[in-house]
Amino acid sequence: MTLTAPARPAPRGDAPPQRRRTARRAWQTVSPYAYIAPFFTLFAAFGLFPLLYTAFVSLYRVELQTPGEMEWRGLGNYTALFGDAFFWTSLRNTFTIGVLSTVPQLVMALGLAHLLNYRLRGRTFLRTAMLLPYATSVAAATLVFAQLFGRDFGLVNYVLGLVGIDPVDWQTGTVASQVAVSTIVVWRWTGYNALIYLAGMQSIPRELYEAAEMDGASRWRQFLHVTLPGLRPTIVFTVVVSTIGATQLFGEPLLFEGSVSGGISHQYQTLGLYLYEQGWGFFHLGRAAAIAWVMFLLIVVLVGTNAALAHRRTRKEARP
């Protein structure tokens, strides 16, 4: 796209052409900014300002019920977090639920994408169907899963009972509840990631597969040595996006039992949920803001590390 339009001869009118030309030139310099201004206006209003205001609030003791009375705490809200057992629990939960949901999700997505890449009957239908869970709202999906994982009348325990396994209390047990919450995440996001992988796979040139086949590589070896390397940028992308998503996980654990504390022992309370409990359960807005900033920095660090690692791999391989 060229930003400067070819100069046209100035129309002859009663206004002096000189002034018109200056005006047009000025417009040409300004217009690109005008075009991108809507995004940045909105970003400033709904992205940047809340971010900075949150940082400001996190330095005070503020209660939702009395927002006018702000008491300076400096970094007190942050230092309090270090001694806060519930914060560490939620950080640990965020990590374990993140692993429990992201790893199976991406592995299954890769497998599904591989299968969908074959010539199948009704391929388009299957690909569209993959996206359905993603289109379902978190609330609807979680409420259904909460029923399925019910202790006394849930379908999952009923099926387990058929094969002779005692009912599991999917709400109370630490591992059980985290598996249940992760299942919802996996169900919602696997199809989405599979489609991204599929798109990546289709951009790998056919010739590579043909060459591999000529060399006698099996399907599995083709997958390992052609598909996976070809998909590397796509995989890095999905890992980054899933990591961000896992760090911010909120809706599923909140709606699983409708408990802001993430179960009676905080057993599946994520950072996002702990933020919500502090802010909207206990109305401590200052502390909630501090948690929000810690989460933000955590994500920046995670994504930065990820990018650095990916960058190093690529550089290493570029070297002969």
Next chain:
Amino acid sequence: MPIARAATRAAVRLGAVALTGALLAACGGASDGASDAAGGKVTLTVDLFGSFGYQEAGLYAEYEKLHPDVTIKQTDTEDEADYWKSLQTRLAGGGGLADVQGIEVGRIASVTQQQADRFQDLRAYGAEKLKGEFAEAKWAAATAKGGEVLGLGTDVGPEALCYRTDLLARAGLPTDREELARTWSTWDGYLELGKRYKEKAPAGSAWIDSVGSLYSIMIGQEEERYYDASGTLIWDTNPALRTAWDTAVEAAQSGLSAKLDQWSPQWNQAFAAGSFATIPCPAWMLGYIKGQAGDAGEGKWDIAALPGGAGNWGGSYLAVPKAAEHKEEAYELIAWLTAPEQQAKLFRTQGNFPSATGAIDQVADAKDPYFSNAPIGRIFGEAAKAAPVQVLGVHDQNVAQQITNALGEVERKGTDPAKAWANAEKGVANTLG
């Protein structure tokens, strides 16, 4: 208008920027569209939690008939904790508030002590002349320091025990309400009977729904619970609270509980499934039981007096936020809804026990066919008369939540009670932050 024309010119210059601005302006303009087009008509919004039962009892329809130019729109959140969160958010933001907001008694101290400036002082519309109609304590709790009347009392929650006659009979226990009341005149007697029930109970049926509800009903029998009269937090040294805790722990460790989380979907399903034989029931629970157990439950339930004396659990107020759109009309509506005649009517159909003294006499003879014709007017009336006047505090609800969570750990995970108590202490400290 020069300003408008200048704006138009700028809009043409900046193209898309102005379009965004216009969209934002449109958003701003849309929110005040609540006032009705059909001249003179008023739509009153009522935002409640749990089951107030006005709609079910047909009281809105009746009011609309009496006031043809008023339409009432109700929204309802099942869990009070969720309701309170969203109410607080809207109060802080000053928007999206209904004309009438319900307030639970556990929150009324927070309203009178922290948010007196956010709710309309109802004296402005002549609420003071209603004072004599309400139980004194009910009125006093909604009055702020400066004498502002911030809400009108709806119901109170005198406590009793509801039980399934069919399940008790199958376990070979007495089912007569007078006999039961004598057998479980103390909480020990109640647990004793529970142990007998457990021996011969039908499969998949426990004695009580959850130990959290056992704790809640017991703490309702106390005057001082979480705060003392001077407003100091005393929950962790309160011997009465400790007794309630210990009893709940004993019930959990004896396996008497169905281990259900109150207000959860599983708990709701259990009413119809018969997962528990008894459930502590404040008067407002009657409507809830009817709703969850459905028509199939009719005649299977009965009500007996509570072990260990009278108590009160819950009850509510109706308040008008300062930011409400139709404050005067809203006041007229809540004054009518909380008037003795309407309260009496509500009790007969929904079970919410009146806080208006005039209504209590009107319902003294009430019986409920759903609950095997139990004399609910007499049982709850006696409980209401004898119930202690509770000391209310700002964080009542939050502290109670931490304690019932900790009891849930003992009940559902077999956590050591001492450790669970420590968890409750940590949780409360975190809550108060």
